[in-house]
Amino acid sequence: MPRIRFDFGTLTLDAELLDTATAQAIAAALPISSSALTWGEEVYFEVPVRAAREKDARAVVTPGEIAYWPDGHAIALGFGRTPISRGNETRLASPCNIFGRAIDDVKALVKVKTGAKVNVTLIG
Numbered sequence: 001m002p003r004i005r006f007d008f009g010t011l012t013l014d015a016e017l018l019d020t021a022t023a024q025a026i027a028a029a030l031p032i033s034s035s036a037l038t039w040g041e042e043v044y045f046e047v048p049v050r051a052a053r054e055k056d057a058r059a060v061v062t063p064g065e066i067a068y069w070p071d072g073h074a075i076a077l078g079f080g081r082t083p084i085s086r087g088n089e090t091r092l093a094s095p096c097n098i099f100g101r102a103i104d105d106v107k108a109l110v111k112v113k114t115g116a117k118v119n120v121t122l123i124g
Contacts, residue, residue, distance in 0.1 A: 007119045015100040022051045022068045023099040036116040041080025057095035066100030079106040
């Protein structure tokens with residue numbers, strides 16, 4: 001499976017792409033540079049990709065799943081609770097397409113602050 005790297009300057013996160021239409025669209029758009037935003041324990045950032053919501057899109061994700069948010073044209077990296085989570089779940093703003101899985105520990109994303117630059121590249 002192809003891998004991508006999220007480079008936030010002070011930390012990097014590697015992920016493996018799944019075999020989905022969204023993963024293919026993201027890979028085709030790389031490299032991507034953007035600015036990070038945070039929402040509770042979620043980092044997200046806009047990308048120049050327009051992908052439709054897939055039939056298995058969901059709002060509740062497992063930390064480490066890499067998601068594309070069709071409503072916001074953004075990649076969402078949930079690593080814990082968000083303002084709309086119930087209990088300890090990781091609930092994103094609306095259903096997202098899961099297109100990858102983190103290889104590294106996503107809890108490190110707690111260090112990413114709003115406005116941080118992020119570069120996403122294909123690494124193999």
